[in-house]
Amino acid sequence: MRRAAIGSVLTAFVLCTISFHARAQDASEKEIERYRAMISDPMSNPGFLAVDRGEILWSEKRGSKNVALEGCDLGLGAGKLEGAFAKLPRYFKDADKVMDLEQRLLWCMQNIQGLDTKDVIARRFSGPGRASDMEDLVAYIANKSNGMKIDVQLGHPKEMEMAAVGEALFFRRGGVMDFACATCHAEEGKRIRLQGLPDLAKAGKQPQETMGSWPTYRVSQGALRTMQHRLWDCYRQQRWPVPEYASDSLTALTVFLNKQALGGEINVPSIKR
Amino acid sequence: MKSILKTAALAFVLAAGTVALPLTASAQTAKNAVIKQPDPAVIDAYLKSTFGKAPPEWQARIEPDEALKTCNQFRNDVPSAEADKIIQRELAKVVFPADGNLLGDWKEGKKIANNGRGGQFSDDEKTVNGGNCYACHQLELKEVSYGTLGPSLNSYGKDRKFDPAEAKQAYTKIYNSHAVVACSNMPRFGANKFLTEKQIKDLVALLFDPESPVNQ
Numbered sequence A: 001m002r003r004a005a006i007g008s009v010l011t012a013f014v015l016c017t018i019s020f021h022a023r024a025q026d027a028s029e030k031e032i033e034r035y036r037a038m039i040s041d042p043m044s045n046p047g048f049l050a051v052d053r054g055e056i057l058w059s060e061k062r063g064s065k066n067v068a069l070e071g072c073d074l075g076l077g078a079g080k081l082e083g084a085f086a087k088l089p090r091y092f093k094d095a096d097k098v099m100d101l102e103q104r105l106l107w108c109m110q111n112i113q114g115l116d117t118k119d120v121i122a123r124r125f126s127g128p129g130r131a132s133d134m135e136d137l138v139a140y141i142a143n144k145s146n147g148m149k150i151d152v153q154l155g156h157p158k159e160m161e162m163a164a165v166g167e168a169l170f171f172r173r174g175g176v177m178d179f180a181c182a183t184c185h186a187e188e189g190k191r192i193r194l195q196g197l198p199d200l201a202k203a204g205k206q207p208q209e210t211m212g213s214w215p216t217y218r219v220s221q222g223a224l225r226t227m228q229h230r231l232w233d234c235y236r237q238q239r240w241p242v243p244e245y246a247s248d249s250l251t252a253l254t255v256f257l258n259k260q261a262l263g264g265e266i267n268v269p270s271i272k273r
Numbered sequence B: 001m002k003s004i005l006k007t008a009a010l011a012f013v014l015a016a017g018t019v020a021l022p023l024t025a026s027a028q029t030a031k032n033a034v035i036k037q038p039d040p041a042v043i044d045a046y047l048k049s050t051f052g053k054a055p056p057e058w059q060a061r062i063e064p065d066e067a068l069k070t071c072n073q074f075r076n077d078v079p080s081a082e083a084d085k086i087i088q089r090e091l092a093k094v095v096f097p098a099d100g101n102l103l104g105d106w107k108e109g110k111k112i113a114n115n116g117r118g119g120q121f122s123d124d125e126k127t128v129n130g131g132n133c134y135a136c137h138q139l140e141l142k143e144v145s146y147g148t149l150g151p152s153l154n155s156y157g158k159d160r161k162f163d164p165a166e167a168k169q170a171y172t173k174i175y176n177s178h179a180v181v182a183c184s185n186m187p188r189f190g191a192n193k194f195l196t197e198k199q200i201k202d203l204v205a206l207l208f209d210p211e212s213p214v215n216q
Helices: A002-019 A022-039 A047-058 A101-113 A118-122 A133-143 A157-171 A181-185 A205-211 A227-237 A248-260 B002-024 B040-051 B056-061 B066-074 B080-091 B106-114 B164-175 B197-208
Strands: A090-092 A097-099 A216-218 A223-225 A270-272
Touching (some): A022 A270, A047 A216, A097 A101, A097 A157, A097 A248, A101 A118, A101 A133, A157 A181, A157 A248, A205 A248, B066 B080, B164 B197
Parallel strands (some): A216 A270
Antiparallel strands (some): A090 A097, A216 A223
């Protein structure tokens, strides 16, 4: 009911936006911003339902070892969640790998819980009648870094490698349309159709606002989505091959983008179109 | 043995340092600068981990050709000597219609300009590819939902007095944008076999037919 109401409000907004001439874009943007502010409180943002589900999943005993994820170290010590997301992705010695939150959760499920993650990965993106443990867990854990600043770790050589590769991938063109991330995200104030595009090539405000607002509740999809889904969808629109979930190029891009966004404030789950 | 490992580790740290340091300032790189890139083998390993399970024909699509290798190297800001090489090479790929007629049906062109389907991993084989021109360009004024990554193309043919040489240039640009502007952001619709010759002619008509809404 609430979701339908939000959907129709947004549809009305989109319709309004389209009927305006493009010069009215600024005014529309302001209205959309006001609308976003209105629905971004925990009482009306459905993304917080995912936060609640994630909290239950975090302490649920699962896997062959029948233990909860509470023994999982997200970088600040086993079970410590406050501020962990703000410092991700980062290098984990036990796995000898730089991991984003989703890679790390899968590692913990496999190694701490002894859980076969096949089903979890099959449900990596939720759909009608199909909940996603990953989306819910990310919503819960990321929310524990609210109000904190993006502080991606870049001290370890492997973290530096990730940032450098992520930057190279950001500018790498390919696919039938020769598109790179940078084709759409390296200039300020550009749009695809009426959709504004953040300039992520320049460190500062725009990457901060972007990276500080994921995970987000996507009204158009009626689901909470994580950065993994965002990048999967970007590569789809870039006409690249389907990227493997929780794989290294996506983590590299996330490291690079978080490096561009250093110091940005996290406020999640946000709510977006 | 241990000291070899240590030296290797130190070398790695140093190498990583040299990679990472220039990158911090890379957003403001000087014009035509070769961008410091991580070892191509390292990038390939990342790509393999992420796209390695995709069908081989899909993986081939992200294998950069000669033009894209240069564009990636300079982040599209290529020195003029390299630009000339790209333009020559890409121009040779342009196939013009056998009968010399470049103008198709603008009404069809209008549909192609509005169609953003095709080429995505979520599409099936039956999907008809579109040019998706409105994603980046303004065309007819009535369509207010247009993007701004490319220049406005409103009144394109009219502004060029419907000159056939300009129409040929537009056909070339749509067929292979790099044959006109090296490392253009625009897709190479013909050269990458995304649009058919007929579709490209229909788009040229959308730009150059005096009846086209673009020229009203």
